[in-house]
Amino acid sequence: MRNGDYFPNRFQAQADVVNLICGAKTQSNPENTVGVLTMAGEGVRVLVTPTSDLGKILACMHGLEIGSEMNLAAGIQVAQLALKHRQNKKQQQRIIVFAGGPVKYDKKVLEMIGRKLKKNSVALDVVNFGEEDKGKAEKLEALVAAVNNNDSSHVVHVPPGPSALSDVLISTPIFTGDGQGGSSFAAAGGVSGFEFGVDPNLDPELALALRVSMEEERAKQEAAAKKAAEEAAKQESGEHSASKDVTISENANTGMTEPENKTKDQMDDENALLRQALAMSMGDSSSAVATRDTEMSEAATDDHDLQLGENLCLLAKFHFLTCVLFSFVFSLSSLTIRSDVVHYPLCLYLCSILLMLLVIFLQYCCFP
């Protein structure tokens, strides 16, 4: 699960998708509840019982450790038990399994488990990623085929690749499966229609800077991934343990609709990209593009466009600062207007003018 074939590593990719799914399910219907449990490690452990509180679910994903092998059968059974004791009996039961490690049970056992789930009308979604060995895909297909009742259960195989696990899954029936809510989530979701989530019309320099830094980062990543793949091929016995997260979501009585929140993901994407751009520019020793103003004038970068972008960003920041100062001083002066002390606001006004001149002077110092 530490393997880098899914970016950044399998465990992290899985955690991201879990967060995404929990958000989607809780958003699509306010009466949905989601719970999470892990399959590997000492034994199956329920991290959070089914709840509609997304904060609790996201919090429980912290501090998880990788270790040992995943126990698919036990995990599914405990999940079934947790679902059975749900508070609202009208909710429909569904288990979503993230199978990152190898499956040590044989097909017959899995089919029996599947039939038992079908009998108790529990739907099952399986995400097959990570280790691919000895018929794991067939076993999982057989399991889902045994559970499937009227197309309510799905299995998705995600091979390692450049796109993120969450992007691949967002278009699958696992997100969109229950109809209305899922598809609207996907449409409004992480991709806001613009690359990098920034509108080029509003802020062209920022969009340009982000795009350029993203491309360079991607080129570096591919080179690194190639190297990692070669090394991973050498050590075979290495990884096993997956922590399986079972999310248990349910429908409201007759309505069959399910909805909740997800703005966090969009913000995360933006922040991640900005951080990457910054890290790249910081880490590149030859460029020495620093975010501090005093060093800007001495910077000599290979990438002229990047520097231009940075400069313009800082200029924008300066403008913003001056506007803020100006408005602050003005408001201060207006507050102290009193009829008997006439000259008071006047001198505040003069002070503000002086301040503005000072700042402009500073600007000219830095940008000759």
Next chain:
Amino acid sequence: MACLHDHSCEEHDCSSDWSLYKHIDLSKVSALNEAVSGSVKSVFRAWEQRLNSSEGHLESNEGDPELIVFIPFTSDVKIKSISVVGGADGTSPAKMRAFINRDGIDFSDAQNMQPVQEWDLVENLQGVLEYQTRYSRFQSVGNITLHFPENFGGETCQIHYIGLKGEATQLKRDVVATIVYEVMPNPSDHKTRAETGGGLSQVE
């Protein structure tokens, strides 16, 4: 205990006795281990139609003859007897266990719990047999769960008709009928004074 319906039905109208099906909340009827989801609703009909399963019947999954049928009522009822018409060729249920006023019973619960009453059924293709209940225990029934654990050797368990005989009281079990509560705030429900054209708010 089975009673043979040994009089011809011209003398009195049997169908009025078996009219509890009108008090069943059909939208909330559910079954576990049914092959076709939703087919359980077709087994509740009028007495005259009991042999007419043109709209479908309830069948369990292949190779697994267990069935659980959950029947909620729109008001509390008293159940006097139950009639079950099964399928041919050993697909009729052989045993029936009833649980009263319990939500969400699944197979493991049904096997472990003691039922309110249990019957051994016989093949009843003409629908002339009815099974009496211990009436004192079936006095205020808001919902009933019927568990059919076995059949007569067929691959599946088929049920074409379930009839309930008794009286309906007009009481309802839980009267939380018309409360509207918000799970999520909906801005359009909360018009502030500003939006409805109220005056400027003053900050003193």
